[in-house]
Amino acid sequence: MPEDLDPVIHATARLRVVATLAALGEGDELSFPKLQKLLEMTAGNLSTHLRKLEDAGYVRVTKTHVGRTPATYLALTPRGRAAFDEYTAALTALLKGAGS
C-alpha cells in the first residue's frame, strides 16, 4: 500500500466515520448515538476513533444538553472534509494508475 495516503483516515474504522460525516451537508451534525447506529460500532470503539480524529483536527465534537440529558454532536471540520476529498482523489488516482 502506498505511503502517501493520509494515515489518520487510512484505517477502516476511521475511514467509515469520516465517510459517514462527509455524506452530510456542510453545517450538519450527527448525534453520537445516531452515528453509532449508522456505523454499528460499540460506543467505546467509536469514542476511541473519534478522539484520534478530533486530535488531528478532522472532527468537531460539541457537547450540549437536550433538556437535562447531555448530548454529543459530531461534524467534520473544513480541514477534515478537505482531507477526505484529498484521500478519495488519491485513491481514485491509484485505481486509474492500476488499471492502465
Next chain:
Amino acid sequence: MTSPAPRPDDERPLDPADTLRVIQEAQRRARAGSEPDARLLYATWGAAWLGGYLTLWAGTPTGGDLPAGWAFAVFTVAMATAVVVTVVHSVRRTAGTRGVSARVGTLYGWSWFLGFLAQFLIVAGLARAGAPPEAVALAANAIACLIVGLLYLAGAMLFDDRPLVLLGGWILLVAAAATMIGVPGTYLLMALAGGGGFLVMGAVEHARAVRARRAGQVPDPRTSRA
C-alpha cells in the same frame, strides 16, 4: 481456523478498490439513515391521491355538483393517513441530526402546516360568503394544489432536487386543468394525472437509486442529496 475473521472495524489496510467500496457503503448507509426515502413518500402520496380522488369521482351522483359525504370521508382518511406516514417517517429518519439541513427541514414542514391551515380557513370563508357548492369544492382543491405545487418547487430549490421541479410544475398544471373541467371530471383528472404523477416520480427515484448503486461511484454529497 487460527486466523481471526476480518472485522469491519479493524485497522488492516485495504486495497484501493475495497477502500472505495467501504466509503461508498458508509455514505449510502449515512444517507439512507438520515434522509427520508423519497420513493416511500411518492408511493404513499400516489396511492392516497389515486384512491382518494377516484372515490370523490365515483362518489359524485349523476348530475350532482358535489361528492357524497361518505366519499369526502374516505378522501379525508386517505390524505390524513399519508400525512401521518410522511411525518412519522421523516421525523424518524432525521432524528439525531442537527444543523442547517435540520433547520431547513423543520421550516419546510411548518410551511406545509401553515399553508393548509390557511387553505382550510379560506375555503370556510368562501362557503360562509355564500359561494355555490361546486365553486367551494373547486376552490378547495385548487388552493390545496397550489400550495402543494409551489412547495414542491420550493423543495426543489432548497434541496437541489431537479426531478421535484417537474413534479411541482406538473401538479400546478394538473390543478389548473382540473379546475377548468369542473366536478366530477376534476376528481378523475386529479386521480389519474396527479396520483399518476406521484407514482411516476416514485419509479424515477427508484431507477435513480438502482443506477447509482450499480455505477459503483462515490456519489458527491453536494449534488446527489435527494
